[in-house]
Amino acid sequence: MARLVKFSSVFLIFIFLLGGCRKEVSVKKNTNATLETVIKVPLPSWNDTSTKKEIIAYVDVITDKNQPDFIPVKDRIATFDNDGNLWSEQPAYFQLFFAIDRVRAMAVDHPEWKNEQPFKAVLENDMEALAKQGEHGLLQLVMATHAGNTTEEFEAYVKEWVKTAKHPTKNVGYDKLVYQPMLELLQYLRANDFKTYVVSGGGVDFMRAFVTDIYGIPKEQIIGSRIKTKFEYNDGNPKIIRLPELDFIDDKEGKPLNIQKIIGKKPVFASGNSDGDLQMMQWAASNEHKSFMLYLHHTDSIREWAYDKDSHIGRLDKGLDQAKKRWVDSN
Amino acid sequence: MARLVKFSSVFLIFIFLLGGCRKEVSVKKNTNATLETVIKVPLPSWNDTSTKKEIIAYVDVITDKNQPDFIPVKDRIATFDNDGNLWSEQPAYFQLFFAIDRVRAMAVDHPEWKNEQPFKAVLENDMEALAKQGEHGLLQLVMATHAGNTTEEFEAYVKEWVKTAKHPTKNVGYDKLVYQPMLELLQYLRANDFKTYVVSGGGVDFMRAFVTDIYGIPKEQIIGSRIKTKFEYNDGNPKIIRLPELDFIDDKEGKPLNIQKIIGKKPVFASGNSDGDLQMMQWAASNEHKSFMLYLHHTDSIREWAYDKDSHIGRLDKGLDQAKKRWVDSN
Numbered sequence: 001m002a003r004l005v006k007f008s009s010v011f012l013i014f015i016f017l018l019g020g021c022r023k024e025v026s027v028k029k030n031t032n033a034t035l036e037t038v039i040k041v042p043l044p045s046w047n048d049t050s051t052k053k054e055i056i057a058y059v060d061v062i063t064d065k066n067q068p069d070f071i072p073v074k075d076r077i078a079t080f081d082n083d084g085n086l087w088s089e090q091p092a093y094f095q096l097f098f099a100i101d102r103v104r105a106m107a108v109d110h111p112e113w114k115n116e117q118p119f120k121a122v123l124e125n126d127m128e129a130l131a132k133q134g135e136h137g138l139l140q141l142v143m144a145t146h147a148g149n150t151t152e153e154f155e156a157y158v159k160e161w162v163k164t165a166k167h168p169t170k171n172v173g174y175d176k177l178v179y180q181p182m183l184e185l186l187q188y189l190r191a192n193d194f195k196t197y198v199v200s201g202g203g204v205d206f207m208r209a210f211v212t213d214i215y216g217i218p219k220e221q222i223i224g225s226r227i228k229t230k231f232e233y234n235d236g237n238p239k240i241i242r243l244p245e246l247d248f249i250d251d252k253e254g255k256p257l258n259i260q261k262i263i264g265k266k267p268v269f270a271s272g273n274s275d276g277d278l279q280m281m282q283w284a285a286s287n288e289h290k291s292f293m294l295y296l297h298h299t300d301s302i303r304e305w306a307y308d309k310d311s312h313i314g315r316l317d318k319g320l321d322q323a324k325k326r327w328v329d330s331n
Numbered sequence: 332m333a334r335l336v337k338f339s340s341v342f343l344i345f346i347f348l349l350g351g352c353r354k355e356v357s358v359k360k361n362t363n364a365t366l367e368t369v370i371k372v373p374l375p376s377w378n379d380t381s382t383k384k385e386i387i388a389y390v391d392v393i394t395d396k397n398q399p400d401f402i403p404v405k406d407r408i409a410t411f412d413n414d415g416n417l418w419s420e421q422p423a424y425f426q427l428f429f430a431i432d433r434v435r436a437m438a439v440d441h442p443e444w445k446n447e448q449p450f451k452a453v454l455e456n457d458m459e460a461l462a463k464q465g466e467h468g469l470l471q472l473v474m475a476t477h478a479g480n481t482t483e484e485f486e487a488y489v490k491e492w493v494k495t496a497k498h499p500t501k502n503v504g505y506d507k508l509v510y511q512p513m514l515e516l517l518q519y520l521r522a523n524d525f526k527t528y529v530v531s532g533g534g535v536d537f538m539r540a541f542v543t544d545i546y547g548i549p550k551e552q553i554i555g556s557r558i559k560t561k562f563e564y565n566d567g568n569p570k571i572i573r574l575p576e577l578d579f580i581d582d583k584e585g586k587p588l589n590i591q592k593i594i595g596k597k598p599v600f601a602s603g604n605s606d607g608d609l610q611m612m613q614w615a616a617s618n619e620h621k622s623f624m625l626y627l628h629h630t631d632s633i634r635e636w637a638y639d640k641d642s643h644i645g646r647l648d649k650g651l652d653q654a655k656k657r658w659v660d661s662n
Contacts, residue, residue: 074549151591195551208595218405219595220526226592231584231610238613240591247592253562260482260571261557261578262593264539264550279562282569 042188045181050331051294055185058292059192062268069290073193077265079255079280080186081272082200082207082224084314085296086215087178090305092313094174095206096138098161102145119144142203143244147227150239151205158209178214182296185271186215194269198222199259201251201276205242223258225250251276256283267291273298274314278322295323373519376512381662382625386516389623390523393599400621404524408596410586410611411517412603413531413538413555415645416627417546418509421636423644425505426537427469429492433476450475473534474575478558481570482536489540509545513627516602517546525600529553530590532582532607536573554589556581582607587614598622604629605645609653626654 042059046052062071083089103113103122113119118137121129130137146154162175170177186196196217198207204224212219226247232239250258256279259267270277270284273296281293297316299306308316373390377383393402414420434444434453444450449468452460461468477485493506501508517527527548529538535555543550557578563570581589587610590598601608601615604627612624628647630637639647 077551204592204595220408220593222595229588229591231587231614233610233613236613236617238587238610238617240587256562256569256571257560260560261535262551264535264553279564279569282564282567283562286567286569 042191043181043184045184055188055292055294058269058290059188062290063192071268071289075265075268075289076189076192076194077197077263077267078186078189078194078269079197079199079223079259079267079271079284080182081274081277081280082198082202082211084273084298085179085271085277086182086186086198086211087174088304089314090307091169093202094167094177095202096141097165097168097174098158098206099141099145101161101165102157103141106145139246143227146203146206147242147244149242151229151242152239154205154242155209158206162210175210175214178211182271183215186217189269190216196221197259197263197267198224199250199255199280200224201249201254203227204250223250223262225254253279255280259283270294271296272319274316275319276314278319281319281322293323293326295319297323373522374512374515376515386519386623386625389600389621390519393621394523402599402620406596406599406620407520407523407525408528408594408598409517409520409525409600410528410530410554410590410598410602410615411513412605412608412611413529413533413542415604415629416510416602416608417513417517417529417542418505419635420645421638422500424533425498425508426533427472428496428499428505429489429537430472430476432492432496433488434472437476470577474558477534477537478573478575480573482560482573483570485536485573486540489537493541506541506545509542513602514546517548520600521547527552528590528594528598529555530581530586530611531555532580532585534558535581554581554593556585584610586611590614601625602627603650605647606650607645609650612650612653624654624657626650628654 042056043052061067061069062076064070080086083093087094100122103119107113107119107123110119113123118130118133118141121127121133121137122141133140149157162173165174166172167174167177190196196215198211198215198217198221200207200223202224204222204226207224208219208222211217211222228243228245228247229240230243232241248254248258252275255277259265259280266287267280267284268287268289268291270281270291271294272278272280277295281295284291284293295316297308297320298304298314307314308320373387374383392398392400393407395401411417414424418425431453434450438444438450438454441450444454449461449464449472452458452464452468453472464471480488493504496505497503498505498508521527527546529542529546529548529552531538531554533555535553535557538555539550539553542548542553559574559576559578560571561574563572579585579589583606586608590596590611597618598611598615599618599620599622601612601622602625603609603611608626612626615622615624626647628639628651629635629645638645639651
């Protein structure tokens, strides 16, 4: 039972993905050269650090049938946090920016919002007043913009938003704010027959609406927080209606619980960047198979953002201490 | 948008599966003969009925790139009810027999059960008294036997039970009471790049513990009812504890709701045998892709069981009317 927790010192490369499909890059060993697979060096954007070496060494050993640490394909479950791990999360979660943009788009049908918090703060672009509304205010924003529609309508709103919205400080589309080294890691693991999952505190239907192509992860492998829903037969044209009530928060203890509910297997590879991922890492670390836990540490204030223990978004405190301690213990 | 609901008139063949792994049979068209695939006639155990022909015609048309009804592989989601559809469900659900056997096994640690219903009825093998305890009594049995343990312990209990327990009237192991024609249908769909799911009112962890090999369906594609759970760090040896409280009932409206929560895609193929599957069928029927809804009707009282509208288990009433009506409308 391996208990490595890797403290990633890789410099994050903040990239602008070109649209379109990416080809899966096979980096399997023993690939038959006559097959149409391209053998490339794994993780090309990663600096040549010990973290990169440890990841490759891990994948080599668990895919080698002659090694005692070999893991059968069916158990190669890899779970990735999303916010701050696959896409960025500063200065606030993308989903909050979506909610803010939705409030503005919906305001014409809600004249009362001009005088009602937290909507007033959003419409007046007064982020200080919005912050004062606290968690309850944010929840109100989310429910007003995420519920009261069908699953199909909500998906269409998100898809339309992604097409046009721009990040407030980086001024590019949100679909461009994903981490190239992490995309390469997803591809590398899949090329070695891992099943890659997103396991995020973000809303599951929000993520499903636009990251499936970018990450190469199908909807059914995206796990997240949810609001309640109800089914309506609707005279033979059935709908699922999204209700303004929380159903499940996929964060902290919620991550291993949801992994068990939905996947029913412990991950062997878990990746995250905040204390909200610690329980998922602990769960993976208790796998009877050799496991790998990767903490991404944001240290590049020039090209990206640098934050950890004191950040109000993506706080990495206990997780950072654990990662450093285990890194020292295992090396 | 196809709205076929097929009323299956196939005679059910009640079979005794030999143990061990089954090989996936490829029945793909255009299979390269140099590859190690075996081309066989699909659905060999099925009688040569219109139902069989319609299934094959459907698969042919939706896998043909030159047809307007072609469905991309990522959207080939097939959902199967379990009780009475993949395995049998008479004279009571297998999971109830498991609960009864667990009560007997646990009774040594619970001397108070001798005088407490519903346990007293179970220990005295008084099925009439047990029936009188109603739904509340059954729920008590389930919670006493399914909760208060870890996910790993529960899985071990089920696996051990499957090894030794015998069905009370058929006197064979429960793992033998699965339907050969339905196993062939699962294989046939997978050979045509469908992703096959179980979507059942039964307990998800109960099913996962023993049907994955028999059905060829991995744990993460088994969806069912759940009890609540909690995560315990347990000094670095984390556990998920099963709590005596219902979390989700995966039946009726719960089926499309859970399909949306967990898969995030509408099925194109839905298969069931009771009114509890009707909403899942309605959801599949509203797919923008051509869809196929298969109702299994138990009509073989000699080799299996015959039941529909009046059965207290797996009641097929509205579903049967709908299936017959749609069968007439579409032919």
